[in-house]
Structure formats: C-alpha cells, structure tokens
Amino acid sequence: QVQVLQSGAEVKKPGSSVKVSCKASGGAFSSFIISWVRQAPGQGLEWMGGTMPMSGATNYAQKFHGRVTITADESRTTSFLDLSSLRSEDTAVYYCSFYSHPFDYWGPGSLVTVSS
Amino acid sequence: EIVLTQSPGTLSLSPGERATLSCRASQSVSRSLVWYQQKHGQAPRLLIYDASHRATGIPARFSGSGSGTDFTLTISSLEPEDFAVYYCQHRDRWPYSFGQGTKLEIK
Numbered sequence: 195q196v197q198v199l200q201s202g203a204e205v206k207k208p209g210s211s212v213k214v215s216c217k218a219s220g221g222a223f224s225s226f227i228i229s230w231v232r233q234a235p236g237q238g239l240e241w242m243g244g245t246m247p248m249s250g251a252t253n254y255a256q257k258f259h260g261r262v263t264i265t266a267d268e269s270r271t272t273s274f275l276d277l278s279s280l281r282s283e284d285t286a287v288y289y290c291s292f293y294s295h296p297f298d299y300w301g302p303g304s305l306v307t308v309s310s
Numbered sequence: 311e312i313v314l315t316q317s318p319g320t321l322s323l324s325p326g327e328r329a330t331l332s333c334r335a336s337q338s339v340s341r342s343l344v345w346y347q348q349k350h351g352q353a354p355r356l357l358i359y360d361a362s363h364r365a366t367g368i369p370a371r372f373s374g375s376g377s378g379t380d381f382t383l384t385i386s387s388l389e390p391e392d393f394a395v396y397y398c399q400h401r402d403r404w405p406y407s408f409g410q411g412t413k414l415e416i417k
Contacts, residue, residue: 244404253405255311
C-alpha cells in the first residue's frame with residue numbers, strides 16, 4: 195500500500211512563491227504518473243500539471259504555463275510543486291496524486307493561503 | 311485542452327433511488343475516463359477507471375459506462391454515505407482535465 199505525505203500549510207504574500215512537497219512511500223516511484231491538483235474554497239478540482247519520473251516528461255495546464263514547475267526526486271521519492279507570482283486567487287488546497295494503472299493514491303492536501 | 315462538462319450540476323434524490331450522472335468530453339477520450347467521489351474536507355476517492363471498471367473496494371452499486379465523448383456514472387440504489395460531489399476526469403493525453411462536478415444531495 196502506498197502512503198502519501200504532503201508538506202504543511204503555508205501563508206504567502208502576493209507576488210511571492212510557494213513550494214509544496216509530496217512524498218510517496220511503499221511503491222515503485224519511477225513507475226508513477228504524478229499529478230498536482232488544486233481546489234479553491236468551495237470550488238471544483240483543477241488539474242495543474244503532471245510528471246512521469248521514468249521518462250522525465252512533464253506537462254502543465256495552459257492556465258499555469260510560466261508560473262508552475264513540477265519536479266520529482268527519485269532518490270527521495272518526493273515530488274515538488276513550485277508556484278510563483280502568487281495572487282489571492284491561488285488560495286487553495288493543493289493535492290498530489292500518484293497513479294499507476296489502475297491504482298490511484300492521493301495526498302491529504304496542503305493548504306496555501308495567499309494574503310497580504 | 312479537452313473540456314469535460316458534467317450534468318446536472320446538482321442532483322437531489324432520496325436514499326434507495328437510482329442516480330445517473332453524465333460527463334461529456336469536447337473531443338474523444340476513448341475509454342480513458344475516471345470518476346471520483348469527494349466528501350467535504352477529504353481528498354478525492356477513485357470509483358471508476360477506464361470508463362467502466364470499479365476501483366478496488368468500490369461497491370457494486372457504482373457502475374460506469376460510455377466511450378468516446380459520452381460517459382455515465384450510475385449508482386443503482388443510493389446509500390446515505392453516497393451523498394457527495396462527483397467528478398469525472400480524462401486521462402487520454404496530457405493535459406488531463408476534470409469536469410466541474412455534480413453535487414449529489416439528499417432530497
């Protein structure tokens with residue numbers, strides 16, 4: 195069984211950056227497709243981007259191009275989400291998920307609050 | 311990017327009734343569609359993968375169907391714990407995307 199742990203809540207100023215981490219234990223890290231998904235208060239799920247550690251391929255939703263970077267460190271079985279130029283609309287719970295067909299493992303979410 | 315449109319936005323039903331949720335894609339995603347259930351304050355839970363296959367531990371009252379652009383999630387007889395928000399997501403190719411969700415509420 196794969197366990198997923200995420201970094202804790204963050205409060206950031208507008209214009210700053212945030213880095214959220216997500217560690218998977220108990221699975222073959224390189225075989226996963228890792229996605230980052232966010233959910234603003236009272237809103238739906240929004241796919242931000244993903245990476246495949248085995249190939250190094252990465253893709254981002256058009257909305258976040260230029261502001262988001264997703265990386266994966268196989269030695270630490272950890273993925274990172276970097277989001278820059280933060281604005282109030284980026285206040286959300288940020289989730290990571292690890293997918294290896296047909297199994298799907300989600301972290302508990304990390305709350306990022308952007309406020310002056 | 312592929313746009314997924316879910317309907318209805320809200321569905322009001324009673325326990326024991328049948329629920330039918332729809333997800334339509336702006337272009338074909340073959341059978342690469344999943345359904346999630348999300349309860350307040352929790353991460354999404356995978357219900358259905360590849361359009362019609364139940365994930366591990368998911369009760370048989372949940373079923374999925376469809377291919378191409380039109381998909382359906384059916385809950386045959388609602389249990390109290392089924393009242394939640396349901397999302398579809400395609401995994402045909404990057405970028406993946408979610409539908410906007412259907413809220414299933416108690417009538």
